[in-house]
Amino acid sequence: MSRLLTYLFGRLPIGWLQLTHSRGRFFAAVAGVAFANLLVFMQLGIMGALNSSTVAPYAILNADIILSSEDGNTLTDGGHIPRARMFQALGVAGVTDATPLFIGNLPFTLEDGSSVSLLSFGMDIAKPDFTAPVIAPALERLSLENTALLDKGTRGMPTAVIDALTDGERFSFETGGDTLTAIGTMDIGGGFLADGMMMMSDQTFLRVFPARSSGAPNHILLRTGEGIAIDTVVKRLETTLPRGNLRIQSMTSSAANDLAYMSTERPTGIIFGFGVFMGILVGLVIVYQVLSTDVADHLREYATFKAMGYGQSFFLGIIFEEAIILAVFGFIPGFIVSVGLYAALVSVTGLPVEMETGRAILVFLGTLAACSISGAIATRRLVHADPADLF
Amino acid sequence: MTDAPISTQNLDHFFGTGDARKQALFDINLEIKRGSLTVLMGPSGSGKTTLLTLIGCLREVRDGDVRVLGHDLNGASETVLVGLRRRLGFIFQAHNLHESLTATQNVLMGLQVHGNTDVIKARHAAHHILDLLGLADRRNYLPGNLSGGQKQRVAVARALVSNPEIILADEPTAALDKEAGHTVVQMLKSLGSTRGTTTVMVTHDPRILEMADRIISLEDGRVVSDTLQSANQPNRPQLKV
Numbered sequence: 001m002s003r004l005l006t007y008l009f010g011r012l013p014i015g016w017l018q019l020t021h022s023r024g025r026f027f028a029a030v031a032g033v034a035f036a037n038l039l040v041f042m043q044l045g046i047m048g049a050l051n052s053s054t055v056a057p058y059a060i061l062n063a064d065i066i067l068s069s070e071d072g073n074t075l076t077d078g079g080h081i082p083r084a085r086m087f088q089a090l091g092v093a094g095v096t097d098a099t100p101l102f103i104g105n106l107p108f109t110l111e112d113g114s115s116v117s118l119l120s121f122g123m124d125i126a127k128p129d130f131t132a133p134v135i136a137p138a139l140e141r142l143s144l145e146n147t148a149l150l151d152k153g154t155r156g157m158p159t160a161v162i163d164a165l166t167d168g169e170r171f172s173f174e175t176g177g178d179t180l181t182a183i184g185t186m187d188i189g190g191g192f193l194a195d196g197m198m199m200m201s202d203q204t205f206l207r208v209f210p211a212r213s214s215g216a217p218n219h220i221l222l223r224t225g226e227g228i229a230i231d232t233v234v235k236r237l238e239t240t241l242p243r244g245n246l247r248i249q250s251m252t253s254s255a256a257n258d259l260a261y262m263s264t265e266r267p268t269g270i271i272f273g274f275g276v277f278m279g280i281l282v283g284l285v286i287v288y289q290v291l292s293t294d295v296a297d298h299l300r301e302y303a304t305f306k307a308m309g310y311g312q313s314f315f316l317g318i319i320f321e322e323a324i325i326l327a328v329f330g331f332i333p334g335f336i337v338s339v340g341l342y343a344a345l346v347s348v349t350g351l352p353v354e355m356e357t358g359r360a361i362l363v364f365l366g367t368l369a370a371c372s373i374s375g376a377i378a379t380r381r382l383v384h385a386d387p388a389d390l391f
Numbered sequence: 392m393t394d395a396p397i398s399t400q401n402l403d404h405f406f407g408t409g410d411a412r413k414q415a416l417f418d419i420n421l422e423i424k425r426g427s428l429t430v431l432m433g434p435s436g437s438g439k440t441t442l443l444t445l446i447g448c449l450r451e452v453r454d455g456d457v458r459v460l461g462h463d464l465n466g467a468s469e470t471v472l473v474g475l476r477r478r479l480g481f482i483f484q485a486h487n488l489h490e491s492l493t494a495t496q497n498v499l500m501g502l503q504v505h506g507n508t509d510v511i512k513a514r515h516a517a518h519h520i521l522d523l524l525g526l527a528d529r530r531n532y533l534p535g536n537l538s539g540g541q542k543q544r545v546a547v548a549r550a551l552v553s554n555p556e557i558i559l560a561d562e563p564t565a566a567l568d569k570e571a572g573h574t575v576v577q578m579l580k581s582l583g584s585t586r587g588t589t590t591v592m593v594t595h596d597p598r599i600l601e602m603a604d605r606i607i608s609l610e611d612g613r614v615v616s617d618t619l620q621s622a623n624q625p626n627r628p629q630l631k632v
Contacts, residue, residue, distance in 0.1 A: 006510065011503055012496055014489070021491035021533075304487040307449060309477030309504045388449040390483050 015321030018294060029290040033330020033367065034337070036283030040363055041338035041355075043275035048359065049351040050269065053191020054262045055255045056352070060121065060132050060188060060199065061101070063221035064230050065237065066254050068247045072218075073265075074258040076103055076119060076193055080216035085241060089222055092240050094233035096225045099127045100217030102205045105194055108175040116156050119194035120148070122205020130221050135199060138184050142201045146208070150182035153189030154196025155350035178208050189352050192268070196350075221251075280370055287326055287371045291319055291378035299385045307387035315382050323375035327367045334367075335360060395458075396557055396589045397423040397446055402455035404441055404612075415441045416612045419455070423605075426583040428576075428590045430600060433609035439593050440561065442609070446591060447479060447559045448472040460556055477504055480555030484562040486546040488534040494521060494545045495530045501549040520548040524574065539566040547575050551582065558582070560592040564599060576602055 005013035019026045057075050067085055072078015086098045102122035109115050125143055128136035138149055150171065152162050161171050162185065171182040180200075188197045206212055224233045230250045237248045249257065263269035295302070302315060335355075342353045402419040405412050416438045423429050431439040444450045445457055448464060457464040459475055467475075480501075488497045498517035521530055524544040534542050543566040550558060558579060564572035576599050582588035583604075592599065600606060608616040 012492065012499060014491070017491040017496070298489070300485075300487055301489045304481075304483070304489075305500065305504075307447065307476060307481050308501065309473050309475075309479075311473050388444045390449075390481075390485070390487060 009317075009321070013321065015318045016325055018298065018318070019322055019325055025290065025293075029286065029326050030329045030333070032286035032290070033283055033326050033371070034332075034334035036279050036286060036370075037331055037334025037363060037367060038338055038341070039279030039282060040276055040366070041334065041359075042341060043272050043279060044359055044363065045338070045342055045345070045353045045355070046351070047263065047269065047272035047276070048356065049353045050192055050262060050272065051259055052352040052354075053189070053193065054258050056188050056191055057103075057119065057121070057197065058251065058255045060135055060186065060197070061130065061221065061251070062132050062136075063099075063130055063251050064224045065095075065222040065234060066101075066249055066251055067220040067222065067237075067241075068218070068249070068254070070245045070247045072247070073261045075219070075254065078218070079245070080213075080218055081220065081246060083215045083217060083220075085246065086217075086220045088241055089220065089237060092233065092236050094224050094228040094236060095222050097127065097129070097223040099124045099130045099221050100202065100214075101130075101219040101221055102202055102209070102212060103218045104205065104209045104212065106175055106198065106208060108173050108180075110156065110158070110173075112158075114156055116154060116196065117194045118151070118154065118196050118198040120198045120200060120205065120208070122200055122202040122209075125201045129223070131199070135186050138186075139199075139201075141183055142199070142204070144181075144183070146178060146204050147181050147183045148198045148200040148204065149184045149186045150198055151189065151196035152185045152187045153350060153352075156195055176208055176210075180204075180208065189350065191351065280366065283330075283367065283370045284374050287323060287374035288377055290326065291322055291375055292381055294322065295319065295378055295381040296384075299381075300390065302382060302385035303387045303390050306385055307390060312382070315385075316379055319375045319379050319382075320372060323371035324368065327364075327371040330371075331364050331367050335363075394425075394461075395422040396425050396460055397421070397591065398456075398458045399442075399446075400456040400458075402442075402445070402452070402457060404438075404445060404450070404452075404454065414612060416445075419614060421607070421614070421617075423589060423591060425589055426587040427604040428580055428583055428592070428602065429605045429607060430603040431591065431593045431607050431609065432595065432600075433615075436611075437609040438612040439609050441612075443559050443561065443591065443593055446557075447481060448475045478556045480550035480553065480558040482547055482550045482558065482560035482563040484565055486534070486539075486542040486566075488542055488545055488549075490534050493531045493533055494526060494537065494541075494548075497534070497545055498548045498552050501552045505553055516552055517548070520552045521545070523578070524548050525571065540568060540571055543567055544571060544575070547578075551578065554582075554586060554588070556588060558588060558590040558592075560590065560594070562594055562596070563592065564594065564596045569598070572596065572598055 002013055005016050067081060069079040069081050083100055086100060089095050090098050104120050106118045106120045107115055123130060125139040128139040131139060150165060165171055165182055165185050172179055186199060206214055224230055234248055234250055339355050342355055345353045399419045399421045402416055404416040405414050407413055433439045445452055446459060452464040460478055462471060462475055495517045498521060499513055502513045518530060526541060526544055529537060529541055547563060564575055579590045580602060583590060604620055606618045607614055
């Protein structure tokens with residue numbers, strides 16, 4: 001390693017030699033950085049899961065524009081809007097098709113007594129184009145009364161049930177006095193709002209949610225004609241439709257707004273963001289402590305190098321070399337342990353916690369930056385290395 | 392203007408400010424000839440170390456003049472001082488070796504400061520000088536595994552490996568046995584006669600006093616005696632006290 005670094009730097013790797021000379025301190029420093037990485041990864045992982053589960057429902061929909069109640073903050077909350085808006089929207093130039101979307105949370109109890117909540121979507125099965133291509137072919141089967149597609153990733157759902165459904169069998173369960181029969185699966189996964197999702201026809205939806213009315217869906221989905229800018233149609237809708245308690249957004253904007261709301265306005269998003277900040281702070285403090293102690297321990301050696309004619313850039317190079325080594329050596333175990341903990345978290349909670357490449361790169365770059373900042377602060381101690389004191 | 396590698400004129404030096412201001416050197420006038428071995432003597436607090444650090448560009452010269460290798464140090468920029476220090480070799484009483492570096496690596500630091508990137512040549516030079524100082528079998532030892540004398544010899548090797556034009560040494564033989572001390576001083580003398588390396592040394596070692604070309608004694612910051620030992624003088628130095 002020492003020879004490799006000598007070749008890379010074109011000089012003796014003083015930082016590396018210094019760090020590895022005190023192995024106990026080196027391992028403690030690496031463990032500290034790894035721990036800080038772990039903290040950040042876990043916070044980002046859970047925050048990522050929150051974001052993923054927030055926009056996951058959009059993955060089963062296929063529309064250009066969504067009309068929603070103005071009091072809703074995300075796809076899954078808020079009030080209802082009049083179905084009449086759908087017909088009005090169809091009269092706007094550029095809108096080619098429309099369908100109502102019903103959303104409700106359906107609880108049911110499994111045989112073992114545990115309770116599962118399913119975010120249920122009711123749609124007009126005569127318009128499969130409004131659902132994702134992987135779901136659309138199965139919609140026709142939902143024309144049978146009280147049938148549904150069940151989410152394979154539903155948290156707490158026995159594996160045997162999912163396996164049976166995948167093999168073409170059916171699974172019936174009681175909910176709210178009705179019997180629902182799952183006749184197929186879709187793959188979305190649980191989130192923070194529910195344990196899983198379920199797709200059914202609007203007719204079935206209205207049966208299992210008897211308090212809901214066909215005249216008051218949660219949203220209205222619109223498709224626009226080819227070659228027409230979605231934003232142009234949104235503007236036309238805004239000028240045409242009555243604006244009382246109605247929000248008109250492109251699907252892309254709606255997903256982005258949901259994400260922004262969950263990550264910046266909801267306490268959960270802020271808490272996880274704060275956790276990331278704390279992780280970075282812990283890393284900064286640990287690396288600063290290690291580097292500044294290291295500088296203090298080697299003041300006489302540094303003073304000797306100063307006397308020999310080494311300039312400030314040489315000393316900064318040593319400290320930044322140490323910072324980068326700590327960042328790299330701390331990141332690797334932090335990353336590996338985080339991947340393991342993500343897997344454990346997925347198996348325990350069913351949350352979509354994934355190690356994304358972009359996140360890993362971001363955390364690595366952040367670790368490098370944090371270690372460099374700590375190194376830069378630690379260099380202040382170098383002023384105490386006075387070569388005149390050596391004689 | 393003088394061509395002596397080291398000269399001082401009307402040099403005073405003070406420590407502290409205000410009521411705590413204390414004068415450490417008084418009107419020092421010296422010219423030290425190229426290739427000579429000059430010994431600075433004097434009791435503790437006499438100013439010999441202060442003089443050594445001023446010549447070594449380690450302290451700021453404020454009152455009077457110090458010229459080293461043709462550069463006036465009074466008012467010299469940090470860049471000039473750092474550049475000059477690279478042309479000097481320092482041997483400290485405490486070896487000040489880097490504990491994380493082997494003997495060879497410590498010596499390499501004396502070469503690396505000159506931007507010497509030919510690793511193989513530099514390593515060869517480091518090994519050569521360590522061998523000359525009797526450390527052939529200790530090249531890859533860390534300082535923690537060397538005796539006091541061995542550490543001091545590594546420090547000497549580090550100072551000499553880059554062939555400095557001036558060597559400034561503080562009790563370089565204090566930790567060495569008779570034979571090793573003799574080797575070091577012979578090496579310094581040899582560098583003086585063959586390469587013109589000028590050595591200024593603080594020492595009380597009688598073995599060195601015998602071999603010195605010139606002995607300067609200081610007391611209370613003043614030069615009280617300046618003796619030329621003509622038997623050891625290749626060329627008589629210009630003396631100005």
